[in-house]
Amino acid sequence: MPAQRLDGTATARTIKAELTERVRVLAEHGVVPGLATVLVGDDPGSRWYVGGKHKDCAEVGIASIRRDLPESTTQAELEAVIDDLNADPAVTGFIVQLPLPAHIDTDAILERVDPAKDADGLHPTNLGRLVLRASREIDTPLPCTPRGVIELAQRHGLSWDGLDVVVIGRGVTVGRAIGALLTRREINATVTLTHTGTRDLPAHLRRADVIVAAAGVPGIVSAADVKPGAIVLDVGVSRVVDAETGESRIAGDVADDVAEVASWISPNPGGVGPMTRALLLANVVETAERAAGIR
Ligand SMILES: Nc1nc2c(c(=O)[nH]1)N[C@@H](CN(C=O)c1ccc(C(=O)N[C@@H](CCC(=O)O)C(=O)O)cc1)CN2
Numbered sequence: 001m002p003a004q005r006l007d008g009t010a011t012a013r014t015i016k017a018e019l020t021e022r023v024r025v026l027a028e029h030g031v032v033p034g035l036a037t038v039l040v041g042d043d044p045g046s047r048w049y050v051g052g053k054h055k056d057c058a059e060v061g062i063a064s065i066r067r068d069l070p071e072s073t074t075q076a077e078l079e080a081v082i083d084d085l086n087a088d089p090a091v092t093g094f095i096v097q098l099p100l101p102a103h104i105d106t107d108a109i110l111e112r113v114d115p116a117k118d119a120d121g122l123h124p125t126n127l128g129r130l131v132l133r134a135s136r137e138i139d140t141p142l143p144c145t146p147r148g149v150i151e152l153a154q155r156h157g158l159s160w161d162g163l164d165v166v167v168i169g170r171g172v173t174v175g176r177a178i179g180a181l182l183t184r185r186e187i188n189a190t191v192t193l194t195h196t197g198t199r200d201l202p203a204h205l206r207r208a209d210v211i212v213a214a215a216g217v218p219g220i221v222s223a224a225d226v227k228p229g230a231i232v233l234d235v236g237v238s239r240v241v242d243a244e245t246g247e248s249r250i251a252g253d254v255a256d257d258v259a260e261v262a263s264w265i266s267p268n269p270g271g272v273g274p275m276t277r278a279l280l281l282a283n284v285v286e287t288a289e290r291a292a293g294i295r
Pocket residue numbers: 049095096097098099120144145173250268269270271272273274275276277
């Protein structure tokens with residue numbers, strides 16, 4: 001039987017409907033959450049993602065502010081914009097769209113964001129709390145894609161408890177953060193974090209109950225390396241030119257044949273991507289709720 005779909009588009013729609021109601025409650029307390037985005041340069045993909053964030057905000061009633069800067073923006077100029085947003089009371093949270101141009105020190109920029117306004121959950125203070133508070137409730141924003149992966153499975157009735165999870169990719173936005181989240185006491189998975197230095201990736205994959213693929217290598221996970229009945233979440237995003245149509249399209253890390261052996265699979269597009277967008281909104285709403293004392 002082919003794998004069932006972990007439908008990120010439908011799940012994100014449900015989350016957005018829930019958030020719309022919470023934004024309405026915030027309004028009763030006189031609070032309007034506000035998300036700002038900072039985009040540097042003209043990368044079409046980043047521009048599309050940022051546009052989507054503003055559309056999502058409008059859909060749930062979050063105010064949004066856009067700061068689009070030219071590719072030539074200097075470190076000092078970008079830091080001044082961050083300082084400005086840190087001080088702006090209308091901005092309850094903001095994100096700096098990644099990747100930044102090569103001449104910018106990304107770590108320094110992420111560290112400059114006020115941790116209380118860090119809608120992406122990527123500030124070292126917030127990532128540090130995620131690591132340190134493994135058994136306590138976390139009252140800070142969590143990275144959106146890892147949170148999206150976990151919630152996508154949970155909202156389809158799947159539990160992570162006791163499962164062996166193999167994550168491919170050690171990047172900060174997905175791989176490292178998801179390891180810290182999945183091993184929290186209330187989630188309770190066992191995680192192997194694999195990467196380009198891993199000696200025998202197929203051997204790890206073949207014994208995994210769950211595979212989270214965030215390598216950015218099209219088709220790196222194929223049916224031959226997947227245990228029958230495994231759950232497979234595809235986070236990888238690569239742009240490839242379709243051999244048949246000649247058009248550019250998104251390719252995930254998971255090959256089509258995996259659907260024949262897995263029990264559940266997240267489509268790509270339509271899986272983790274829409275969840276990333278929805279959970280950014282959740283971070284913004286939760287931050288505003290905490291500030292208003294209703295969370
Ligand atoms: N500051 C951040 N930068 C980046 C993040 C992030 O979480 N914070 N993640 C990615 C980009 N990203 C959000 O910013 C993102 C990527 C993909 C999607 C999405 O919905 N994708 C669609 C397909 C889109 C397409 O056809 O091009 C899908 O998967 O269905 C949303 C957000 C890097 N930068």
